Amino acid sequence: MKKNTLIILAFILTAFAAQAQNNTDTAKLWKVKGKASLNFNENYFSNWAAGGQNAYGGVGKFEMSADYSKGKVFWTNSMNLALGYSLIGNSNPMKTDDQIQIFSTYKLQWKKNWLFSVMASLQTQFANGYNYAVDSTTPISGFLAPITIDLGPGLQYNPNKHFELNLSPATARVVYVNNQRLANEGAFGLTPAETDTQGNIIKPASKAYFAFGARLFAKIDYDIAKNLNLKSQLSLFSDYLHNPQNIVVDWQNVLGMKVNSWLNVDISTQMLYDDRVLIKDNNGVAAPRLQFKQLLLVGLSYSF
Numbered sequence: 001m002k003k004n005t006l007i008i009l010a011f012i013l014t015a016f017a018a019q020a021q022n023n024t025d026t027a028k029l030w031k032v033k034g035k036a037s038l039n040f041n042e043n044y045f046s047n048w049a050a051g052g053q054n055a056y057g058g059v060g061k062f063e064m065s066a067d068y069s070k071g072k073v074f075w076t077n078s079m080n081l082a083l084g085y086s087l088i089g090n091s092n093p094m095k096t097d098d099q100i101q102i103f104s105t106y107k108l109q110w111k112k113n114w115l116f117s118v119m120a121s122l123q124t125q126f127a128n129g130y131n132y133a134v135d136s137t138t139p140i141s142g143f144l145a146p147i148t149i150d151l152g153p154g155l156q157y158n159p160n161k162h163f164e165l166n167l168s169p170a171t172a173r174v175v176y177v178n179n180q181r182l183a184n185e186g187a188f189g190l191t192p193a194e195t196d197t198q199g200n201i202i203k204p205a206s207k208a209y210f211a212f213g214a215r216l217f218a219k220i221d222y223d224i225a226k227n228l229n230l231k232s233q234l235s236l237f238s239d240y241l242h243n244p245q246n247i248v249v250d251w252q253n254v255l256g257m258k259v260n261s262w263l264n265v266d267i268s269t270q271m272l273y274d275d276r277v278l279i280k281d282n283n284g285v286a287a288p289r290l291q292f293k294q295l296l297l298v299g300l301s302y303s304f
Helices: 003-010 012-022 180-185
Strands: 030-043 055-070 073-088 094-111 114-124 147-160 163-176 201-203 208-225 228-239 248-258 263-273 278-280 286-288 291-303
Touching: 030 263, 055 094, 055 291, 094 147, 094 291, 114 163, 147 208, 163 228
Parallel strands: none
Antiparallel strands: 030 055, 030 291, 055 073, 073 094, 094 114, 114 147, 147 163, 163 208, 208 228, 228 248, 248 263, 263 291, 278 286
């Protein structure tokens, strides 16, 4: 899988917007909006008797949507990008956030609030990731390592503009790891390479695995109060081919407060669970574990 494939997908929404602007009739059928933000955090100490280390950090985020509507036909597209680093004392920069998400859903209205749908999604990251507590030189993840692509038909329920629920009982999922070392180690649910008694690789691992199952996707975008917005999306996936009783969970939440037209405060959380992904504890024991990430961001934003 070539890197330029993702680049093409990442800019596809921009192409949609450009096409809409070049055609007056088409532009009326599209609604394009976006938000770019740059967020900061800082700790500074000088002759501080209680001790401490200077720390600086920043996260850049970009969100864009392009939605098409004509009669009973709807096509919604969204892209969420984020990349952030933190610098503590004299240490090397450490990654704090990294995300590439693209969602596209083609819908045909069936009944009131109900639509036939075909939903596709892509998730990966920009840069290498490390277990900084152990080793800051050997990546444990990277660009296209992994990348998860889902595609499946289903039904979508839209009772109002704030909520949507999509159920696809026949979703194809491909997980690809563009790093042979990580693939050989069995990272991100892959089957490890075959080795001899001395640990030498006899047969390299495949870089991808295929899953087929049912997916439920729910999303909320609601203004709780003036200048206070909650965005939440939940993805549940059951793989018919591998322990279908063990549900793969991805739950993301963002509580955003708009202080004024250019200043924002965001609190975000993400919880992941996948029984195929094994994570080592402090004793080196590898097992499926609940993954959790939380960020508090204050920064500048621009909406269009």
